[in-house]
Amino acid sequence: MSQMPRKYLLDDLCSLFDEIDTVAVGYNLATRHATPLTPQQIKTVGALTLGGPTRSSDLAETLGVSRATVSGLLDRLEQAGCVTRTTDPRDARGRIAEVTPEGRRCLRDAFNSVSLMKDEIIAMLSEEDLRALIQGLGAVVKAVRARPLAL
Numbered sequence: 001m002s003q004m005p006r007k008y009l010l011d012d013l014c015s016l017f018d019e020i021d022t023v024a025v026g027y028n029l030a031t032r033h034a035t036p037l038t039p040q041q042i043k044t045v046g047a048l049t050l051g052g053p054t055r056s057s058d059l060a061e062t063l064g065v066s067r068a069t070v071s072g073l074l075d076r077l078e079q080a081g082c083v084t085r086t087t088d089p090r091d092a093r094g095r096i097a098e099v100t101p102e103g104r105r106c107l108r109d110a111f112n113s114v115s116l117m118k119d120e121i122i123a124m125l126s127e128e129d130l131r132a133l134i135q136g137l138g139a140v141v142k143a144v145r146a147r148p149l150a151l
Helices: 006-030 039-051 056-063 067-079 101-123 127-145
Strands: 083-088 091-099
Touching: 039 056, 039 067, 039 083, 039 091, 039 101, 056 067, 056 091, 067 083, 091 101
Parallel strands: none
Antiparallel strands: 083 091
16 A cells, blocks of 8 residues: 655645644533633733733733733733733833733633543544554654744
């Protein structure tokens, strides 16, 4: 049996990722009650969790959005009790955003719903499929670790 050319393998892989994304979006919508945060708010809380207390201007750069967008995101997150903002002690014009325990809880809940989906799907796989998945994902993890992390 001849091997499939790499281009076709990559096309098949991209199609599978598209299908997984579609299913994941549907699952996320079905479990929307897990967190009151929007995807952009989850990303913001995640960036603050990883980076620690951060100036709003630096957060805008990290997220790749305007300062006005970050200001609106932080306004809503602060109203929801997920972040606090304080004056930057080094520059009174700047504000420092920091995740609250409620923000960490919302982030954890968002990821827990994804984790539950993963557990349910993995439980349906045969042992042979699990072995193949472990081998394939091991290669993906190795490739990802070889690249620098960018938010």
